[in-house]
Amino acid sequence: MITLRTLTKRFGSTAAVDELTVDIAPGRVTGFLGPNGAGKSTTMRLILGLDRPTAGQALIGGRPYRRLRRPLHEVGALLDARAVHPARSGRAHLSAMAASNGISERRVDEVLATVGLDERAAAKPARAFSLGMGQRLGIAGALLGDPPVLMFDEPVNGLDPDGVRWIRQLARSLAAEGRTVLISSHLMSEMQQTADWLVVLGRGRLIADAPTAQVIADSGVAVRVRSPRPEGLAAVADRLTAAGAVVESAGTDELTVTGTTAERVGELAYELKVPLHELASHEASLERAFMALTADRVEYAARPARTGGASA
Ligand SMILES: Nc1ncnc2c1ncn2[C@@H]1O[C@H](COP(=O)(O)OP(=O)(O)OP(=O)(O)O)[C@@H](O)[C@H]1O
Numbered sequence: 487m488i489t490l491r492t493l494t495k496r497f498g499s500t501a502a503v504d505e506l507t508v509d510i511a512p513g514r515v516t517g518f519l520g521p522n523g524a525g526k527s528t529t530m531r532l533i534l535g536l537d538r539p540t541a542g543q544a545l546i547g548g549r550p551y552r553r554l555r556r557p558l559h560e561v562g563a564l565l566d567a568r569a570v571h572p573a574r575s576g577r578a579h580l581s582a583m584a585a586s587n588g589i590s591e592r593r594v595d596e597v598l599a600t601v602g603l604d605e606r607a608a609a610k611p612a613r614a615f616s617l618g619m620g621q622r623l624g625i626a627g628a629l630l631g632d633p634p635v636l637m638f639d640e641p642v643n644g645l646d647p648d649g650v651r652w653i654r655q656l657a658r659s660l661a662a663e664g665r666t667v668l669i670s671s672h673l674m675s676e677m678q679q680t681a682d683w684l685v686v687l688g689r690g691r692l693i694a695d696a697p698t699a700q701v702i703a704d705s706g707v708a709v710r711v712r713s714p715r716p717e718g719l720a721a722v723a724d725r726l727t728a729a730g731a732v733v734e735s736a737g738t739d740e741l742t743v744t745g746t747t748a749e750r751v752g753e754l755a756y757e758l759k760v761p762l763h764e765l766a767s768h769e770a771s772l773e774r775a776f777m778a779l780t781a782d783r784v785e786y787a788a789r790p791a792r793t794g795g796a797s798a
Pocket residue numbers: 497500501502520521522523524525526527528529
């Protein structure tokens with residue numbers, strides 16, 4: 487269990503993490519989401535005692551990191567896959583970690599096998615590692631002490647589709663063993679498949695803490711609208727935005743709308759005399775749910791040119 491209580495970290499006038507209170511429970515994969523700069527990495531660093539909070543607490547199994555007696559056996563983390571000495575081999579890196587924590591060389595063999603690094607790959611110097619091999623080595627390091635709590639920051643970064651699937655299965659099996667698994671990622675389709683639960687941050691604040699399926703269901707259906715008349719479509723978009731719907735434009739002839747119904751869009755198009763070539767409802771994806779949740783909390787927003795705003 488990871489427990490955050492009014493956790494706050496300021497850098498000058500920026501609140502990177504702002505009074506964050508949430509529990510990350512064992513036995514499930516929790517996806518940690520948020521736009522760039524939302525505070526995910528800072529939160530993970532605070533949990534690991536790499537930064538000191540300005541206020542509040544981050545606890546692992548009820549204790550702050552600095553009070554853990556055998557940290558490697560209580561929490562394992564992959565934060566930066568490049569944080570390995572470039573001249574050191576993967577095996578030497580893990581052996582050094584193991585030796586300084588009273589862990590046997592046999593466990594090094596075990597974790598290398600778990601992450602799929604064979605003898606030859608593990609003998610290479612870290613500078614010769616691909617990004618994917620670096621991620622696997624980082625995960626091997628996180629698993630070394632067989633900890634009940636695991637945190638992976640962007641673990642699928644640089645992995646090929648096989649590697650992505652492997653991470654998904656690993657995360658799910660670690661959670662099924664009753665461990666706490668916290669994973670940050672920007673790949674929404676991947677998180678939709680991997681995470682049972684989501685914690686979503688926006689500008690350092692908690693904006694969702696709910697089962698993945700609920701976050702998606704709450705965002706409702708997405709309505710796709712196509713018209714050969716860009717001006718007419720822009721007028722429909724403006725009216726929908728004014729009524730509180732979230733409108734995204736894909737080019738000048740297509741909109742995706744959440745927070746309304748296909749019926750409402752059809753009536754509006756009829757009222758404004760806009761011919762439609764397509765009007766269809768789809769179950770929302772996590773990608774769309776995420777955009778709706780964080781629309782007004784992104785640091786750098788790209789606004790659709792014709793609709794005059796994507797937020798409601
Ligand atoms: N050492 C630091 N000094 C000053 N500001 C910082 C520092 N670390 C982070 N920040 C700021 O804190 C905020 C949160 O950053 P953080 O890296 O935690 O976000 P993130 O959600 O992990 O983003 P990303 O998805 O881009 O990795 C940002 O505004 C960032 O610029």
